[in-house]
Amino acid sequence: ATTAEINKHLPDDEVEELIDASLAARKNSYSPYSKFPVGAALLTNTGEVITGCNVENASYGLTVCAERTAVCRAVAEGHRKFRAIAITAEMGEKFVGPCGMCRQTLAEFGLDYEVYLSRPDKTYMKTTVGKLLPDSFNPEWVHFESQ
Amino acid sequence: ATTAEINKHLPDDEVEELIDASLAARKNSYSPYSKFPVGAALLTNTGEVITGCNVENASYGLTVCAERTAVCRAVAEGHRKFRAIAITAEMGEKFVGPCGMCRQTLAEFGLDYEVYLSRPDKTYMKTTVGKLLPDSFNPEWVHFESQ
Amino acid sequence: ATTAEINKHLPDDEVEELIDASLAARKNSYSPYSKFPVGAALLTNTGEVITGCNVENASYGLTVCAERTAVCRAVAEGHRKFRAIAITAEMGEKFVGPCGMCRQTLAEFGLDYEVYLSRPDKTYMKTTVGKLLPDSFNPEWVHFESQ
Amino acid sequence: ATTAEINKHLPDDEVEELIDASLAARKNSYSPYSKFPVGAALLTNTGEVITGCNVENASYGLTVCAERTAVCRAVAEGHRKFRAIAITAEMGEKFVGPCGMCRQTLAEFGLDYEVYLSRPDKTYMKTTVGKLLPDSFNPEWVHFESQ
Numbered sequence: 001a002t003t004a005e006i007n008k009h010l011p012d013d014e015v016e017e018l019i020d021a022s023l024a025a026r027k028n029s030y031s032p033y034s035k036f037p038v039g040a041a042l043l044t045n046t047g048e049v050i051t052g053c054n055v056e057n058a059s060y061g062l063t064v065c066a067e068r069t070a071v072c073r074a075v076a077e078g079h080r081k082f083r084a085i086a087i088t089a090e091m092g093e094k095f096v097g098p099c100g101m102c103r104q105t106l107a108e109f110g111l112d113y114e115v116y117l118s119r120p121d122k123t124y125m126k127t128t129v130g131k132l133l134p135d136s137f138n139p140e141w142v143h144f145e146s147q
Numbered sequence: 148a149t150t151a152e153i154n155k156h157l158p159d160d161e162v163e164e165l166i167d168a169s170l171a172a173r174k175n176s177y178s179p180y181s182k183f184p185v186g187a188a189l190l191t192n193t194g195e196v197i198t199g200c201n202v203e204n205a206s207y208g209l210t211v212c213a214e215r216t217a218v219c220r221a222v223a224e225g226h227r228k229f230r231a232i233a234i235t236a237e238m239g240e241k242f243v244g245p246c247g248m249c250r251q252t253l254a255e256f257g258l259d260y261e262v263y264l265s266r267p268d269k270t271y272m273k274t275t276v277g278k279l280l281p282d283s284f285n286p287e288w289v290h291f292e293s294q
Numbered sequence: 295a296t297t298a299e300i301n302k303h304l305p306d307d308e309v310e311e312l313i314d315a316s317l318a319a320r321k322n323s324y325s326p327y328s329k330f331p332v333g334a335a336l337l338t339n340t341g342e343v344i345t346g347c348n349v350e351n352a353s354y355g356l357t358v359c360a361e362r363t364a365v366c367r368a369v370a371e372g373h374r375k376f377r378a379i380a381i382t383a384e385m386g387e388k389f390v391g392p393c394g395m396c397r398q399t400l401a402e403f404g405l406d407y408e409v410y411l412s413r414p415d416k417t418y419m420k421t422t423v424g425k426l427l428p429d430s431f432n433p434e435w436v437h438f439e440s441q
Numbered sequence: 442a443t444t445a446e447i448n449k450h451l452p453d454d455e456v457e458e459l460i461d462a463s464l465a466a467r468k469n470s471y472s473p474y475s476k477f478p479v480g481a482a483l484l485t486n487t488g489e490v491i492t493g494c495n496v497e498n499a500s501y502g503l504t505v506c507a508e509r510t511a512v513c514r515a516v517a518e519g520h521r522k523f524r525a526i527a528i529t530a531e532m533g534e535k536f537v538g539p540c541g542m543c544r545q546t547l548a549e550f551g552l553d554y555e556v557y558l559s560r561p562d563k564t565y566m567k568t569t570v571g572k573l574l575p576d577s578f579n580p581e582w583v584h585f586e587s588q
């Protein structure tokens with residue numbers, strides 16, 4: 001198996017650790033308008049875990065989701081390559097993917113990494129950035145265009 | 148065939164009309180930063196065609212894509228139900244879907260309507276909102292949550 | 295008096311007409327999340343009145359305010375020069391300015407035009423885009439930078 | 442002098458430290474589209490310095506400015522009260538304020554804290570969140586409305 005393939009299958013204990021981190025991050029959520037706290041935890045390709053929570057605003061359009069907070073924080077800390085992200089919210093019975101804004105933000109840094117959609121009870125559904133954003137508009141395409 | 152099914156298959160002349168409208172709308176694009184003009188044309192369930200173009204800003208985060216301009220304009224004109232949207236940009240050889248922001252905005256008003264990704268030469272690829280945003284986070288789910 | 299100066303003082307009946315248009319636009323507001331409908335009406339330099347309402351989304355960050363809807367719709371209809379905007383919301387006793395996103399969007403197309411903050415009873419406070427965004431980050435500055 | 446007043450006047454060495462932190466943060470900027478790196482450093486009321494940089498996206502509307510990255514990261518780390526923010530960009534001769542999106546995001550957490558607009562040579566202009574967003578739309582007002 002290549003390293004790439006290995007990277008695509010996180011061991012169970014790392015998945016659980018990532019979900020735990022997203023659950024902890026959720027506690028810092030600033031969501032007085034939606035009252036819907038969300039936490040996220042990114043795993044970088046060098047093994048760091050970087051978390052985020054949603055940060056809302058009286059002007060709703062300025063709301064930053066947990067996933068985007070995690071990505072921006074990771075970039076600010078010098079990371080741009082990711083292996084996985086776990087996202088935790090209270091989602092009822094169904095597993096629901098991130099919003100389109102977050103899918104596009106995740107796709108800016110790659111389409112292959114894993115996305116774990118989790119509930120507070122730590123059950124989860126696994127998918128990938130690419131599956132969540134088929135026929136995606138991404139940096140590769142922009143560069144192609146400008147040639 | 149049910150009305151719903153009929154609605155899902157626009158006749159060729161209506162598709163062409165919609166693409167023409169998106170091409171015309173593209174001429175009003177305000178895109179001094181990306182230099183990448185895009186046009187869009189929404190077909191409402193009552194047969195109106197509502198167009199939009201991208202509107203950029205010196206603060207890039209305020210950029211509104213053509214698709215979102217069309218949706219907001221349609222809502223401002225009293226429409227909330229759509230049969231199809233055509234989106235035209237200069238895309239090279241590949242057909243590329245709308246950005247994640249636009250997928251989510253389209254999904255707010257339904258998952259079943261058609262999306263025509265078109266080039267200036269009027270060739271196109273057909274898809275649907277739902278296919279572009281699998282496992283979507285949409286209003287139905289929010290309402291489910293708040294029960 | 296120069297044309298510029300004349301443009302800066304809308305006659306009372308035009309102000310009232312603009313406020314009426316923003317009130318009518320407010321009725322189309324799609325605001326199921328905030329339950330806070332807002333209407334806006336832009337007056338172009340050629341005398342057209344272009345309206346907008348807020349258009350919200352289950353993913354709050356995709357919310358487009360009434361002012362931005364009006365600006366994007368105006369651009370899509372071929373307008374980029376404005377004399378005034380009226381914004382109407384139910385604001386209690388105080389007059390409250392547009393959110394920062396909207397101030398920046400308005401500033402993209404000029405700092406000198408008038409802003410009328412109005413209530414449903416048509417009382418209003420008058421200001422300008424430039425007063426609402428002091429020391430602004432605007433297109434002129436970006437162009438200066440890139441020289 | 443009250444604590445509030447003391448907080449409003451950062452000692453020169455703390456200002457310089459904050460500007461240094463924003464300069465360092467600027468090095469992590471992900472700005473391949475604008476090629477305009479920006480750094481920011483927030484000082485919390487408990488003395489921590491939290492930095493951010495701009496994080497852009499192929500879909501321009503997803504761009505997060507340095508200031509908003511810093512705020513979201515601070516909230517994710519458990520902070521919601523701030524004494525000051527330093528923002529550093531290459532701005533030519535003029536000092537230019539943050540964009541409207543960032544002014545509104547800063548205002549969500551208070552109007553009184555200081556804003557230092559700085560250049561790479563560490564010269565700066567001092568202002569406050571409230572001065573940058575007059576007649577602001579902020580949480581206090583939303584709460585007033587909903588009573």
Ligand SMILES: [Zn+2]
Nearest residue numbers: 065099101102
């Ligand atoms: Zn999101």
Ligand SMILES: [Zn+2]
Nearest residue numbers: 212246248249
């Ligand atoms: Zn888009």
Ligand SMILES: [Zn+2]
Nearest residue numbers: 359393395396
């Ligand atoms: Zn606004």
Ligand SMILES: [Zn+2]
Nearest residue numbers: 506540542543
């Ligand atoms: Zn900004």
